[in-house]
Amino acid sequence: MAMLPSGVFAVRYAQDRALLRTRPQWVSLALFMLLLALLPHLVTPRLLAIANLMLVTAIVVVGLQITLGYAGQVNLGQSAFMGVGAYAAGVLSTKWSLPFLVTIPLGGVAAALFGFVFGLSAVRIKGFYLALTTIAAQFIFHFAVLNLPVSWLGGSNGISMHPARLGGIEFSTDVSIYYLFLVSCTLMVAGAFGMMRSRTGRAFIAVRDDDVAAGMTGIPVVRTKAMAFLVGAFYAGIGGGLYAYYIRFISVDQFNLFNSVWYLGMIIVGGTGSIVGALLGTFLIRAFQEVVTSIGPLLAELVPWLGGDIVFASMNILLGGLIAFFVIVEPDGLMHRWNILKASYRLWPFRY
Amino acid sequence: MTLAATTTAPGTAPPVLGAEHMTLRFGGVTALHDVSLDVRADETLAVIGPNGAGKTSLLNVFSGFYHPQQGRCFFTGTEITGKPTHEIAQMGVARTFQGTHIFAGMTVLDNILVGRHFHMRTTIPQSFLYFPWAHREELRHREVVEDIIDLLEIESIRSALVGALGYGLRKRVDLARALAMEPRVLLMDEPMAGMNTEEKEDLARFILDIREARHIPVVLVEHDMSVVMDLADRVAVFDFGRKIAEGTPQQIQRNPAVINAYLGASA
Ligand SMILES: Nc1ncnc2c1ncn2[C@@H]1O[C@H](COP(=O)(O)OP(=O)(O)OP(=O)(O)O)[C@@H](O)[C@H]1O
Numbered sequence: 001m002a003m004l005p006s007g008v009f010a011v012r013y014a015q016d017r018a019l020l021r022t023r024p025q026w027v028s029l030a031l032f033m034l035l036l037a038l039l040p041h042l043v044t045p046r047l048l049a050i051a052n053l054m055l056v057t058a059i060v061v062v063g064l065q066i067t068l069g070y071a072g073q074v075n076l077g078q079s080a081f082m083g084v085g086a087y088a089a090g091v092l093s094t095k096w097s098l099p100f101l102v103t104i105p106l107g108g109v110a111a112a113l114f115g116f117v118f119g120l121s122a123v124r125i126k127g128f129y130l131a132l133t134t135i136a137a138q139f140i141f142h143f144a145v146l147n148l149p150v151s152w153l154g155g156s157n158g159i160s161m162h163p164a165r166l167g168g169i170e171f172s173t174d175v176s177i178y179y180l181f182l183v184s185c186t187l188m189v190a191g192a193f194g195m196m197r198s199r200t201g202r203a204f205i206a207v208r209d210d211d212v213a214a215g216m217t218g219i220p221v222v223r224t225k226a227m228a229f230l231v232g233a234f235y236a237g238i239g240g241g242l243y244a245y246y247i248r249f250i251s252v253d254q255f256n257l258f259n260s261v262w263y264l265g266m267i268i269v270g271g272t273g274s275i276v277g278a279l280l281g282t283f284l285i286r287a288f289q290e291v292v293t294s295i296g297p298l299l300a301e302l303v304p305w306l307g308g309d310i311v312f313a314s315m316n317i318l319l320g321g322l323i324a325f326f327v328i329v330e331p332d333g334l335m336h337r338w339n340i341l342k343a344s345y346r347l348w349p350f351r352y
Numbered sequence: 353m354t355l356a357a358t359t360t361a362p363g364t365a366p367p368v369l370g371a372e373h374m375t376l377r378f379g380g381v382t383a384l385h386d387v388s389l390d391v392r393a394d395e396t397l398a399v400i401g402p403n404g405a406g407k408t409s410l411l412n413v414f415s416g417f418y419h420p421q422q423g424r425c426f427f428t429g430t431e432i433t434g435k436p437t438h439e440i441a442q443m444g445v446a447r448t449f450q451g452t453h454i455f456a457g458m459t460v461l462d463n464i465l466v467g468r469h470f471h472m473r474t475t476i477p478q479s480f481l482y483f484p485w486a487h488r489e490e491l492r493h494r495e496v497v498e499d500i501i502d503l504l505e506i507e508s509i510r511s512a513l514v515g516a517l518g519y520g521l522r523k524r525v526d527l528a529r530a531l532a533m534e535p536r537v538l539l540m541d542e543p544m545a546g547m548n549t550e551e552k553e554d555l556a557r558f559i560l561d562i563r564e565a566r567h568i569p570v571v572l573v574e575h576d577m578s579v580v581m582d583l584a585d586r587v588a589v590f591d592f593g594r595k596i597a598e599g600t601p602q603q604i605q606r607n608p609a610v611i612n613a614y615l616g617a618s619a
Pocket residue numbers: 378381382383401402403404405406407408409410450
């Protein structure tokens with residue numbers, strides 16, 4: 001083997017490294033992307049609106065996956081980071097009249113800086129106390145928006161936005177927003193794969209699995225953990241900016257602690273340390289939330305003696321129960337189960 | 353087994369790594385007491401001593417993980433006392449661990465590639481955009497890693513998750529990761545502990561191969577005296593945080609203080 005010309009090595013390693021190795025994998029990805037591209041023609045407007053929310057949530061949750069699943073840093077402030085991105089994009093767009101192609105990345109940068117500050121203060125603490133610190137991000141965000149002068153961030157009135165524009169296109173319908181979100185989400189997910197399969201991703205996993213060994217292998221542990229916060233918050237900021245252009249109204253309540261907990265739930269259900277898991281978890285939890293919110297009123301109508309309050313409360317309990325179920329029964333998430341299935345399929349007799 | 357792998361007589365080259373009057377305390381416990389020690393280029397220096405003698409502490413001080421209260425450490429003439437661990441590692445001090453300290457969630461290949469981390473230059477934005485040169489850099493370093501995989505004979509487990517491997521193989525991955533750093537000195541903390549005879553023989557052979565192929569000076573903390581006699585050019589003996597003797601394996605075997613403190617106790 002050592003006698004092969006070096007070119008042969010490069011080809012072999014390149015193939016070995018490729019994410020999609022077989023033709024069926026390429027074909028299924030192409031079909032899946034085609035399906036996504038045609039989706040607006042296949043589903044009702046109501047479902048398309050849900051799809052839009054899923055896409056923007058997916059970006060935020062992939063970011064959380066990087067911080068939490070890859071680098072092992074608990075983060076319960078992802079929703080606040082998203083809010084920072086939304087407000088930054090909102091202010092830059094309404095007050096400075098900057099185009100969305102500029103405001104969205106800057107929103108990401110603003111969130112990344114906010115996240116980095118928390119990352120730096122949080123890297124020296126672990127587990128439960130780190131979770132508490134990131135919750136503080138949530139409260140600081142809330143406090144800042146509500147207490148800064150109303151002329152800055154709109155205070156409790158929020159900020160109303162114009163739709164995003166690109167050349168002659170105005171993204172004001174669900175269909176046009178869908179394509180904008182699909183492209184953004186695809187880009188962010190591809191970027192996440194690129195990062196996590198590079199030295200950056202390996203450094204993140206290294207500090208997660210054993211930060212003593214990581215340091216003695218030449219990885220700057222504190223900096224790496226802070227960078228994991230920065231990258232994850234950048235994703236949240238991008239998602240927040242896109243969300244702002246979709247809803248076209250920003251207020252603090254949209255970025256509360258409950259959302260952060262939901263994002264965490266999506267990671268738990270999908271599986272930690274897997275980008276596809278983050279997407280899967282987002283899809284399942286968002287779908288489940290939609291089912292519950294549409295069944296809720298129906299149930300309250302059908303069984304009037306139950307009363308609306310009880311129905312809604314029990315729906316939330318049901319959702320919480322689902323996540324608790326996963327924590328107990330399948331703590332590694334669905335992607336883990338899928339990988340086990342895949343491995344056993346590969347080991348099936350006479351299949352090489 | 354005798355060694356005559358090198359041209360310079362072992363033990364005469366200038367020091368790569370050194371400690372000067374180093375004292376390290378944990379509360380009331382003195383883990384290292386006024387220790388001075390040199391590791392010379394291209395030698396294998398064994399560090400032996402009973403449990404709690406301060407062997408791991410010595411390596412941890414060299415790695416920058418523990419900071420001595422008194423004394424200084426040098427690496428190739430530069431003082432490294434108080435420097436952060438990752439900087440010392442990047443200067444060329446690599447380390448294998450007592451027990452297992454490997455990245456359980458990664459494949460064998462990725463574990464070893466972590467050792468290449470500071471030799472690589474791709475930034476986060478570059479890998480986000482999947483620049484072609486980021487990809488090429490990855491392949492280039494992959495070749496370095498494949499050489500190490502060949503050397504340590506772990507080809508067949510390349511893509512296995514290390515969490516699923518047995519102890520002996522994990523220790524080999526640990527060593528592979530350290531070698532991937534292309535270190536200028538290698539610190540090994542009881543690499544043979546917990547291994548069966550066959551695994552020990554394999555590892556001893558690898559340590560000899562590394563020495564022959566790469567000329568990396570090695571500090572070997574080891575309990576097994578036959579291993580020490582076979583592999584080491586010089587031996588330093590520790591007891592209760594003090595260096596009580598230093599010399600060739602033959603001298604050490606005859607040293608009465610050593611026989612008293614260590615050999616006598618275990619043999
Ligand atoms: N982090 C620490 N905190 C407190 N005491 C420590 C610490 N590390 C080492 N010690 C103490 O320092 C002394 C030397 O320990 P060290 O681990 O260096 O011994 P060792 O020679 O490696 O022993 P072994 O053969 O058991 O590995 C012991 O008394 C130990 O309890």
